[in-house]
Amino acid sequence: xxxxxxxxxxxxxxxxxxxxxxxxxxxxxxxxxxxxxxxxxxxxxxxxxxxxxxxxxxxxxxxxxxxxxxxxxxxxxxxxxxxxxxxxxxxxxxxxxxxxxxxxxxxxxxxxxxxxxxxxxxxxxxxxxxxxxxxxxxxxxxxxxxxxxxxxxxxxxxxxxxxxxxxxxxxxxxxxxxxxxxxxxxxxxxxxxxxxxxxxxxxxxx
Amino acid sequence: xxxxxxxxxxxxxxxxxxxxxxxxxxxxxxxxxxxxxxxxxxxxxxxxxxxxxxxxxxxxxxxxxxxxxxxxxxxxxxxxxxxxxxxxxxxxxxxxxxxxxxxxxxxxxxxxxxxxxxxxxxxxxxxxxxxxxxxxxxxxxxxxxxxxxxxxxxxxxxxxxxxxxxxxxxxxxxxxxxxxxxxxxxxxxxxxxxxxxxxxxxxxxx
Numbered sequence: 495x496x497x498x499x500x501x502x503x504x505x506x507x508x509x510x511x512x513x514x515x516x517x518x519x520x521x522x523x524x525x526x527x528x529x530x531x532x533x534x535x536x537x538x539x540x541x542x543x544x545x546x547x548x549x550x551x552x553x554x555x556x557x558x559x560x561x562x563x564x565x566x567x568x569x570x571x572x573x574x575x576x577x578x579x580x581x582x583x584x585x586x587x588x589x590x591x592x593x594x595x596x597x598x599x600x601x602x603x604x605x606x607x608x609x610x611x612x613x614x615x616x617x618x619x620x621x622x623x624x625x626x627x628x629x630x631x632x633x634x635x636x637x638x639x640x641x642x643x644x645x646x647x648x649x650x651x652x653x654x655x656x657x658x659x660x661x662x663x664x665x666x667x668x669x670x671x672x673x674x675x676x677x678x679x680x681x682x683x684x685x686x687x688x689x690x691x692x693x694x695x696x697x698x699x700x
Numbered sequence: 701x702x703x704x705x706x707x708x709x710x711x712x713x714x715x716x717x718x719x720x721x722x723x724x725x726x727x728x729x730x731x732x733x734x735x736x737x738x739x740x741x742x743x744x745x746x747x748x749x750x751x752x753x754x755x756x757x758x759x760x761x762x763x764x765x766x767x768x769x770x771x772x773x774x775x776x777x778x779x780x781x782x783x784x785x786x787x788x789x790x791x792x793x794x795x796x797x798x799x800x801x802x803x804x805x806x807x808x809x810x811x812x813x814x815x816x817x818x819x820x821x822x823x824x825x826x827x828x829x830x831x832x833x834x835x836x837x838x839x840x841x842x843x844x845x846x847x848x849x850x851x852x853x854x855x856x857x858x859x860x861x862x863x864x865x866x867x868x869x870x871x872x873x874x875x876x877x878x879x880x881x882x883x884x885x886x887x888x889x890x891x892x893x894x895x896x897x898x899x900x901x902x903x904x905x906x
Contacts, residue, residue, distance in 0.1 A: 507861075507885065507901070508875035509715040523880065655713075657863075659887040659901055663880025669714035674729065674869025679713065681865040684897040686890030691899060695713070695865055 496624065497631035501641050502559045502654040503668060504528055504690070510662035511638055516575045518665075526660040530689035531556050540585060551687040555656065564630025565623040566590045567616075569640030573609070583607075586635075589626040591619045593640065616643055638666045646673040650697050652682065657691045676700050702830065703837035707847050708765045708860040709874060710734055710896070716868035717844055722781045724871075732866040736895035737762050746791060757893040761862065770836025771829040772796045773822075775846030779815070789813075792841075795832040797825045799846065822849055844872045852879040856903050858888065863897045882906050 503511045504527050513524055531537050535547030536556040547553070565588050573592045576584075583605035584590075590609045598611040612619040623632040634644050644650050655668075676699060683694035709717045710733050719730055737743050741753030742762040753759070771794050779798045782790075789811035790796075796815045804817040818825040829838040840850050850856050861874075882905060889900035 508873075508878065508880070657899070659885040661875060661878055661880040661883055661885065663875075663878055667714075669867060669869070672714065672867055672869055674714070674867040677867055679865040679867065681892070681895070681897065684890075684892030686887070689887070691887065691890040691897060693863070693897060 497562075497564060497627050497629060498651040499620065499624075499632045499634065499644070499649055500562075500652050500654065501634040501636070501644075501650065502656075503636065503641070504530070504656040504658055505668050506658060506660050506662040506665075508661050508663065509667050509669065510665040511636070511668045512666040513662070514665050516579075523660050523662055527658045527662075530656055530658060530687060536560065551685055551692065552689060555654075555692050559633075559654070560587075562631045563633040564588055564627025566633045566635045567619050567623050567640070567644075568592050568635045569637050570594045572635060572637045572640070584609075589623070590635070591623045591626075593619050616640075616647060616649070620644070620649060638668050638670060641668065642670065642672050645677060645697065646671075648676075648699050652694060652696045654683075654692065654694045657693060658689070703768075703770060703833050703835060704857040705826065705830075705838045705840065705850070705855055706768075706858050706860065707840040707842070707850075707856065708862075709842065709847070710736070710862040710864055711874050712864060712866050712868040712871075714867050714869065715873050715875065716871040717842070717874045718872040719868070720871050722785075729866050729868055733864045733868075736862055736864060736893060742766065757891055757898065758895060761860075761898050765839075765860070766793075768837045769839040770794055770833025772839045772841045773825050773829050773846070773850075774798050774841045775843050776800045778841065778843045778846070790815075795829070796841070797829045797832075799825050822846075822853060822855070826850070826855060844874050844876060847874065848876065848878050851883060851903065852877075854882075854905050858900060858902045860889075860898065860900045863899060864895070 505511050530552045533548045534553035534556050536553050538547035584603040584607040587606040591612050592609050594611045601609040634641050678698040678700045679695040682696050685692050711717050736758045739754045740759035740762050742759050744753035790809040790813040793812040797818050798815050800817045807815040840847050884904040884906050885901040888902050891898050
């Protein structure tokens with residue numbers, strides 16, 4: 495069975511997933527946005543911080559999101575922001591297809607992450623990611639504009655939001671320019687930890 | 701003990717609480733936004749549609765939101781939109797303080813709703829509502845701009861959002877112009893029905 499196409503993000507109560515500029519990525523509100531994931535056992539393992547860390551819903555969500563993902567698709571801006579920030583062992587551990595307008599050879603990182611650069615559109619990037627993912631799912635990693643491109647094209651099956659108790663006031667909105675009239679949603683899961691509410695919606699075309 | 705100051709709204713996943721214009725109030729997405737409340741027993745009783753209706757979480761939320769409210773505060777635009785739309789027995793059944801720039805005598809409706817018109821600012825309107833509410837809570841009814849005025853002034857203790865599985869794409873945003881840097885939130889309740897996720901946050905000043 496072919497996998498699903500999904501995205502999974504942390505969102506503020508007022509709908510933002512990132513600050514306006516990468517320089518603000520260590521600000522107070524950004525930390526609060528991601529606060530549910532930092533203490534988890536999964537995150538400590540991923541960052542090689544040693545043992546320990548919290549079990550429970552937040553940990554389960556972080557782990558299953560990672561484990562279901564067989565390949566990722568990413569916009570160029572997200573790649574550019576991460577290219578110099580990710581460690582040599584980039585946190586994906588799968589093929590990642592980066593949509594770009596330049597030709598570039600695959601970039602192999604430690605730990606199983608290889609970035610492939612795709613210059614012929616979102617469907618092509620997705621086709622390649624599906625093939626690479628096999629039975630597992632394809633994650634549209636971001637950023638917001640890339641997620642909305644896939645949503646508007648009817649190519650997303652479901653998505654998950656970790657809704658964190660923080661207001662951003664400005665930044666990058668998850669659903670900016672979404673074609674709302676064509677997208678119907680069904681709430682398929684909603685569970686809360688002490689730190690966030692984890693929501694999952696199935697996407698249908700109207 | 702004095703009551704709390706709160707607001708309670710239905711919000712789309714992308715952060716909207718109403719369409720851009722009152723003429724769109726019967727549109728498909730608006731109906732989906734409010735879909736959790738229509739089938740409840742409480743709503744059927746309120747609209748005098750006879751017996752029946754659903755019990756359960758949605759009904760409990762609708763009923764307790766009504767019962768905790770001893771008085772409401774409302775912006776002029778929300779009042780203007782409702783003045784000719786509410787039935788003679790307006791749905792508040794308490795004093796409602798409308799912020800306005802005109803002087804107008806109280807407007808008494810059937811069933812216990814009286815609209816008082818306050819022309820000397822948001823603190824004055826709230827003081828009068830607190831006094832009228834007694835031990836019960838004061839609800840900032842809306843619209844969005846009025847809610848944000850009270851939030852930014854540090855006058856809201858907590859708020860509840862019924863997060864409905866719908867995207868609006870445009871309309872009136874709940875948190876437009878919120879002073880995000882001064883407001884810290886704590887998730888105090890998060891429960892889902894089949895139709896919506898009911899979230900409650902406590903508000904603290906940073």
